[in-house]
Amino acid sequence: xxxxxxxxxxxxxxxxxxxxxxxxxxxxxxxxxxxxxxxxxxxxxxxxxxxxxxxxxxxxxxxxxxxxxxxxxxxxxxxxxxxxxxxxxxxxxxxxxxxxxxxxxxxxxxxxxxxxxxxxxxxxxxxxxxxxxxxxxxxxxxxxxxxxxxxxxxxxxxxxxxxxxxxxxxxxxxxxxxxxxxxxxxxxxxxxxxxxxxxxxxxxxxxxxxxxxxxxxxxxxxxxxxxxxxxxxxxxxxxxxxxxxxxxxxxxxxxxxxxxxxxxxxxxxxxxxxxxxxxxxxxxxxxxxxxxxxxxxxxxxxxxxxxxxxxxxxxxxxxxxxxxxxxxxxxxxxxxxxxxxxxxxxxxxxxxxxxxxxxxxxxxxxxx
Amino acid sequence: xxxxxxxxxxxxxxxxxxxxxxxxxxxxxxxxxxxxxxxxxxxxxxxxxxxxxxxxxxxxxxxxxxxxxxxxxxxxxxxxxxxxxxxxxxxxxxx
Numbered sequence: 001x002x003x004x005x006x007x008x009x010x011x012x013x014x015x016x017x018x019x020x021x022x023x024x025x026x027x028x029x030x031x032x033x034x035x036x037x038x039x040x041x042x043x044x045x046x047x048x049x050x051x052x053x054x055x056x057x058x059x060x061x062x063x064x065x066x067x068x069x070x071x072x073x074x075x076x077x078x079x080x081x082x083x084x085x086x087x088x089x090x091x092x093x094x095x096x097x098x099x100x101x102x103x104x105x106x107x108x109x110x111x112x113x114x115x116x117x118x119x120x121x122x123x124x125x126x127x128x129x130x131x132x133x134x135x136x137x138x139x140x141x142x143x144x145x146x147x148x149x150x151x152x153x154x155x156x157x158x159x160x161x162x163x164x165x166x167x168x169x170x171x172x173x174x175x176x177x178x179x180x181x182x183x184x185x186x187x188x189x190x191x192x193x194x195x196x197x198x199x200x201x202x203x204x205x206x207x208x209x210x211x212x213x214x215x216x217x218x219x220x221x222x223x224x225x226x227x228x229x230x231x232x233x234x235x236x237x238x239x240x241x242x243x244x245x246x247x248x249x250x251x252x253x254x255x256x257x258x259x260x261x262x263x264x265x266x267x268x269x270x271x272x273x274x275x276x277x278x279x280x281x282x283x284x285x286x287x288x289x290x291x292x293x294x295x296x297x298x299x300x301x302x303x304x305x306x307x308x309x310x311x312x313x314x315x316x317x318x319x320x321x322x323x324x325x326x327x328x329x330x331x332x333x334x335x336x337x338x339x340x341x342x343x344x345x346x347x348x349x350x351x352x353x354x355x356x357x358x359x360x361x362x363x364x365x366x367x368x
Numbered sequence: 369x370x371x372x373x374x375x376x377x378x379x380x381x382x383x384x385x386x387x388x389x390x391x392x393x394x395x396x397x398x399x400x401x402x403x404x405x406x407x408x409x410x411x412x413x414x415x416x417x418x419x420x421x422x423x424x425x426x427x428x429x430x431x432x433x434x435x436x437x438x439x440x441x442x443x444x445x446x447x448x449x450x451x452x453x454x455x456x457x458x459x460x461x462x463x
């Protein structure tokens with residue numbers, strides 16, 4: 001991602017159940033939209049790659065009839081490219097077929113061209129050519145736990161990938177399976193869920209099997225990550241060796257979203273939903289909650305949000321940009337998208353009545 | 369040599385260079401699998417829209433031979449003969 005000093009404008013990408021909308025803005029208040037792109041295909045994953053002096057938008061597209069694929073655009077959606085043979089394709093010996101791309105994650109500035117993807121069936125992929133071709137991560141695919149991983153309501157997928165910008169540490173989160181960590185760049189993986197409850201299993205504290213919904217790294221503190229689970233909000237300070245609850249102070253510990261500040265220590269956002277069996281904002285009042293002290297306390301943020309909202313916010317339907325102050329963006333399954341240019345203090349509805357919002361990504365870019 | 373023809377739905381025609389009908393030369397019966405291999409050999413994206421990387425027909429892609437959907441026949445092993453027309457139609461799905 002580019003630093004704020006060179007940012008001249010902003011790109012907002014909204015993946016929905018029936019296509020993709022793109023927007024640009026100079027001030028994060030007024031947005032110019034294009035779309036729908038990929039009409040009638042769902043877009044559950046988006047990566048905006050601002051490295052290499054260009055803005056590449058990569059999308060995981062899935063059509064109910066014609067299957068999944070990865071496309072990319074280097075001109076803000078004016079044209080799209082799709083590799084002839086497909087960017088993500090299971091090797092023949094696996095006997096598997098790609099169902100859906102859940103995550104597209106550009107690696108750090110220090111590793112230009114490297115892009116990671118998470119997919120269903122549960123798999124992690126790595127590209128070294130800017131997301132045009134990906135290779136299956138065999139370490140995770142051949143993991144002995146695989147036969148015991150399960151499917152969440154939305155399918156069995158690796159949905160979160162967090163790569164340490166300097167080292168060889170990679171964290172992956174999957175539903176259901178939990179958090180896995182590699183210390184060698186993805187060659188080998190170990191379950192890292194100590195302290196995270198899996199109340200829906202016979203042993204509520206298993207080594208793995210947790211239904212983690214999203215993880216995100218604290219970009220200012222090495223070894224600190226946050227997790228929103230299927231009931232439970234957690235933090236780790238030891239690179240995921242142990243997790244502790246930070247749900248106190250939230251109106252509910254259920255939800256899907258976990259966002260972290262691009263630079264500042266201890267700042268994270270969640271969007272609580274009432275419960276597993278009641279997937280609506282608590283009391284039907286939509287609010288974002290932010291912590292500035294790594295989860296010790298939470299602040300409810302609802303300025304500019306509707307007073308009554310019964311739609312949920314999905315795990316990837318939220319994003320932060322890298323500007324100062326950071327922008328916070330999210331969309332609902334009711335097709336509304338809200339943007340804040342001040343870290344969530346005030347939101348504005350920037351789109352409404354879209355199909356279900358599945359993925360939101362925002363980025364500060366140079367001269368869009 | 370007589371041909372076997374494959375009729376594409378409009379939405380897929382851009383992936384076949386704008387053609388609505390693809391033809392495979394055939395001097396005898398061939399399976400639907402071989403037929404699809406033949407007509408999509410120059411159109412890799414089209415091939416991926418119809419079948420996944422294991423070769424399986426995508427769930428909501430229907431292939432009709434003489435009015436019968438191949439899943440009710442012998443699937444991709446269903447045989448077609450020269451002169452026959454095969455229809456590819458997306459199923460009524462989604463909302």
